[in-house]
Amino acid sequence: MKKYKYIYLYVLMALFSGCNDDFLERYPLSELAPENYFQSENELKTYTNSFYNALPVALDIFYNSPYYADDDARTTVHDEIRGVRVVPTTGGGWTWTELRRINFFLENSSKCEDKSVVAKYNGLARFFRAYFYFQKIKRFGDVPWYDTTLSVDDEGLFKARDSRTLVFDKMLEDIDFSIANLEVTKSGQLITKWTALALKSRMCLFEGTFRKYHGLEGWERILDECIKASEELMTKSGYGIHTSSHQSAYQDLFIQEEPLVKEIILARQYSPEIPFVHSVNFYTLSASYGRPGVLRSVINSYLMKDGSRFTDIPNYKTMQFYEETQNRDPRLSQTIRTPGYKRIGETVTSVPDFSTCITGYQYIKFVLEPKFDTGNCTNDMPIFRYAEVLLNYAEAKAEKGTITQSDIDKSIKLLRDRVGMPNLNVAFSNANPDPYLEGEYPNVSKGINKGVILEIRRERRIELIREGFRWDDLLRWKEGKRLERVFYGMYFPGIGTYDLDRDGKIDLEIYSGKKPATVPGRQYQKIGELVLENGEAGGQIITNPTIEKHWTEGKDYFYPIPTQERQLNQNLTQNPGWDDDSNL
Numbered sequence: 001m002k003k004y005k006y007i008y009l010y011v012l013m014a015l016f017s018g019c020n021d022d023f024l025e026r027y028p029l030s031e032l033a034p035e036n037y038f039q040s041e042n043e044l045k046t047y048t049n050s051f052y053n054a055l056p057v058a059l060d061i062f063y064n065s066p067y068y069a070d071d072d073a074r075t076t077v078h079d080e081i082r083g084v085r086v087v088p089t090t091g092g093g094w095t096w097t098e099l100r101r102i103n104f105f106l107e108n109s110s111k112c113e114d115k116s117v118v119a120k121y122n123g124l125a126r127f128f129r130a131y132f133y134f135q136k137i138k139r140f141g142d143v144p145w146y147d148t149t150l151s152v153d154d155e156g157l158f159k160a161r162d163s164r165t166l167v168f169d170k171m172l173e174d175i176d177f178s179i180a181n182l183e184v185t186k187s188g189q190l191i192t193k194w195t196a197l198a199l200k201s202r203m204c205l206f207e208g209t210f211r212k213y214h215g216l217e218g219w220e221r222i223l224d225e226c227i228k229a230s231e232e233l234m235t236k237s238g239y240g241i242h243t244s245s246h247q248s249a250y251q252d253l254f255i256q257e258e259p260l261v262k263e264i265i266l267a268r269q270y271s272p273e274i275p276f277v278h279s280v281n282f283y284t285l286s287a288s289y290g291r292p293g294v295l296r297s298v299i300n301s302y303l304m305k306d307g308s309r310f311t312d313i314p315n316y317k318t319m320q321f322y323e324e325t326q327n328r329d330p331r332l333s334q335t336i337r338t339p340g341y342k343r344i345g346e347t348v349t350s351v352p353d354f355s356t357c358i359t360g361y362q363y364i365k366f367v368l369e370p371k372f373d374t375g376n377c378t379n380d381m382p383i384f385r386y387a388e389v390l391l392n393y394a395e396a397k398a399e400k401g402t403i404t405q406s407d408i409d410k411s412i413k414l415l416r417d418r419v420g421m422p423n424l425n426v427a428f429s430n431a432n433p434d435p436y437l438e439g440e441y442p443n444v445s446k447g448i449n450k451g452v453i454l455e456i457r458r459e460r461r462i463e464l465i466r467e468g469f470r471w472d473d474l475l476r477w478k479e480g481k482r483l484e485r486v487f488y489g490m491y492f493p494g495i496g497t498y499d500l501d502r503d504g505k506i507d508l509e510i511y512s513g514k515k516p517a518t519v520p521g522r523q524y525q526k527i528g529e530l531v532l533e534n535g536e537a538g539g540q541i542i543t544n545p546t547i548e549k550h551w552t553e554g555k556d557y558f559y560p561i562p563t564q565e566r567q568l569n570q571n572l573t574q575n576p577g578w579d580d581d582s583n584l
Contacts, residue, residue, distance in 0.1 A: 034108040044112055044121040047105055051128040052191075054098055057268055058278035058381040061468045062366050063289070069470040071298055071461070073358050073487040073543035074290030080471075081483045083550025087560040087578050093139050094562050096146070102129045103149045123181035126174035127196050133171050134203045137164050138472060139559045141575060145170055160571040165218060168207055172225065175200045179229075186238070188259035188267050188380070194237045195266050198384040200229035205392040206476050209399055213443060213478040214557070223396045230393035234410065239263060239386040246420035251334035254366045255344065255379050265384040272378050279375040280366045285356050286373075293359030294336055296488040296540060298465065300436065301458050302329045307422035311436035321352075321360065321490055322502050330419040331462055337362045339501035345369030351500040351507045354523050354530070358543050359489030365466050382467065387415055391460045398453045408452075412459055429455045443478050480551045489541030494534075495527060512536050552577060 037043055060067070066080040079085045105125050109118050129147075136143045142161040147170070150156050178196035185192060204226035211219035233239065242263040243249050253260060259267040270276050283289045300311050305327045310316055316324070325338040332338060337352050341364065352362040368377055390411040397403035405426045413423045429451035437454040438444070444453050460473065474480055492498065492510060500507040509516060512527045533539025555577025566572045 034111060038105075038108045038111040040112060041114060041117045041121075044105075044109055044117060048121050048124050051098070051102065051125065054128055054131060055266075055268060055383055056381075056468065058270070058280060058377075059283075061268070061381045061383075062280050062466055063283050063292075064468075067468040067471045068292075068466065069474050070295060070482050070485070070487070071465055071470045072292050072294045072361075072363075073489070074292050075358055075544070076290055077544050077547045077549060080556070081549050081551075082547065083552060083556065085556075085559070087574075088562045090562045090564040092562045093135075093559060094565050099129065099132050099146060100149055102126075102132065103147060106147075107149060119181045120183065123178040123196070124191055127178040127182070127191050127199065130171045130174040130178070130203070131199060133167055134199070134206075137167055137171075138206065138475070140561065141558050143167060158569045158571055161573060164207075168203075168222070171203065172200075175203070179232075186261055186265075188261050188264050189269055191266065194233055194239065195384055197229045197233040197237070198265050198389055201226050201233065201389050201392045202384075204229060205396055206472060208396060210476040212399060213476065220400060223400050226392055226396040227400070230389050230396070233386075233389050234393065239265065239389075241387060241390075241414045241418050243418050246330050246418070248334065249418050250331050251365065253382065253385070255368055257378050257380065259380050259382065263386045264380070264382050265386060265389075267380040267382045269380050270378040272376065275376070277376045277378055278381070280377050280379070281368055281370075281373045282375045284363050284367055285353070287356050291356050291358040292363060293357040293489060293543075294361035294363065294465070295359060296361070296490065297440065298461065299324065299332070299336075299361055301440075301461055302332045303421065303458075304328060305330070305421070309434055309436070311434070318491055318493070320492070320498075321500050324491075329421055329462065334419075335363065335365045335462075335465060337364055339503075341501075343367070343369065345371070349501060349503065354508065354525055359487075359541055361489065363466065387463055388469075390414060391456065391463060395453070395456045395460065398449050398456055401447070401449055403449060403452060412456065415459065415463055424452070424455050424459070426452050434458075440482070441477065441479060475557055478557070480553065480556055483551050484549045487543045489543060491540045492532060492538050494532075494538035495536050 038047070066078050069081075102125050106122060106129075109122055109125070112118050133143070133145075140161075142164050144159050145162045145167050146156065148156075175196055178191075179193055179200065182191065182193040182196055184194070186194065204222050208219045208223035208226055211217065211222065240262050242253055242260045244252060253263065257270075259269070270278060284292060300316065302310060304310055310324070310328065313319075322339055325332065333341070337350060339349075339351075341350055342348065343350055343364075344367070346369070352360050354360060356362070366377075366379065366381075368379055372378075394403065394407060394411040397407050403426065408424050408426055416423055430448055431451065433451035434454055437458060438450075441454060441457060444450055444457075457473075457477075461470070464470075474482060495510045495512050497506045498508040498510070499505060506519070506522055508523045508525065509519075510525050510527060510530060510532075515524060515526065518524070527536055531542045531545045533542060555575075558575040560578035561572055561574050566574065
């Protein structure tokens with residue numbers, strides 16, 4: 001069934017992706033002229049299926065810059081983190097093609113006589129308009145609001161940017177319409193009422209906390225909308241947290257060819273028959289695509305299995321791989337290779353591979369068995385899942401200052417129950433804020449909820465790692481300066497041999513000078529190529545030691561408006577700090 005559904009949707013996407021990308025051009029295809037089209041439900045459905053192209057693909061979710069931010073390191077550092085972005089001449093995310101298609105549909109869908117059908121597909125279109133503008137305000141802040149199609153001589157093409165307040169209020173109108181009119185059935189493939197509620201929860205958490213930490217007005221009202229949307233989904237949708245074994249339930253979510261619809265609200269689906277596949281195995285396990293590895297600050301954030309803080313252990317900074325991975329939150333061993341790891345489809349244990357992992361902490365999240373290593377992966381990529389909604393709810397409540405233990409019990413507790421972890425205790429967290437997390441997030445102000453806000457941020461980072469949230473989180477928390485820090489990997493006390501998983505066999509030799517005689521099955525890393533803090537005397541791995549990272553407050557939270565766009569429309573103002581030398 002999945003095969004045929006996906007072929008249908010894929011063909012439709014291919015049909016519509018060929019449309020001209022010029023924002024000012026009218027649709028030239030006679031078969032899409034409003035007098036000949038939009039007459040039936042099938043025609044509305046066919047047209048709106050093209051909107052799904054706006055959703056992220058697998059590469060966006062598990063790999064693309066800059067979404068992983070400070071969760072992992074690669075051999076290269078992207079421009080956003082290096083602080084070397086420049087004002088583009090054109091492009092740069094300032095594209096409006098999809099919006100015009102949406103508005104074109106909304107202007108013509110009423111030609112279908114069945115008004116209930118019109119309302120349903122208008123709900124879908126307005127979902128995607130809210131989604132479109134969500135990406136725009138995150139990237140640029142203030143942007144022009146358009147809810148009609150414009151001709152080449154329309155003065156609206158040359159309007160100034162509207163305030164993000166106006167734009168976000170319009171987005172709320174759109175998403176509320178979607179919630180009221182979309183179908184209530186569950187679907188891992190199609191947008192429903194529940195997807196719309198999940199989007200409202202996400203965009204309101206972003207906007208509410210962005211306004212709070214960036215000193216903008218109206219954040220309380222927006223966080224109330226996040227709480228309201230999250231609560232409705234939590235109480236009425238029937239979604240829940242996927243549970244099975246504490247040792248596998250979390251990892252299971254990310255290796256399925258059909259989404260686990262108990263928790264996955266919407267996923268990007270893949271199929272070998274089309275073919276429509278992705279390359280998560282190849283990007284994770286080859287030496288060709290940056291050798292991604294999780295940073296040590298992430299590893300430090302995982303709690304002990306009994307709920308105590310790893311970073312309260314006096315010698316945590318100098319713990320080696322085996323010791324630091326013992327008795328931890330089970331999500332750690334379902335996210336990276338830890339001692340005893342057996343790859344799906346194999347019976348032998350595997351240690352981290354330093355030739356394909358720059359930090360030593362090697363991802364297993366999303367990774368399938370070896371037969372998929374050539375770039376033919378078909379596991380689905382979650383776009384919205386219930387766990388995120390629970391995290392949004394808890395964070396919005398905490399930031400509003402209204403969170404109670406009861407709120408935690410119906411949100412964070414469910415995520416920890418999945419893996420057999422103790423619950424988060426509000427009173428203890430607020431009375432004893434974690435000093436390590438205080439150093440990680442210095443912008444969290446002192447107050448009665450500081451401790452629990454920090455703990456929710458811990459939970460969010462761990463639960464949603466590699467799902468494309470971290471960059472947005474740092475932007476909305478005004479924590480961009482974190483990206484200037486040294487990105488550390490594993491700790492080693494110096495040159496020598498290491499049995500990483502303590503199975504009695506040497507797995508790694510760190511050496512200086514001439515390479516030792518090769519022993520089969522042993523990895524070799526030369527000091528200088530593997531950079532440790534103190535050289536031969538050891539320390540944490542330093543990734544990208546020769547690349548400087550810079551973050552400019554007041555500038556780098558937004559992208560610049562392209563030069564050509566400002567030349568064409570001199571009412572467009574540039575974002576602060578960006579000099580495009582356009583002489584405008």
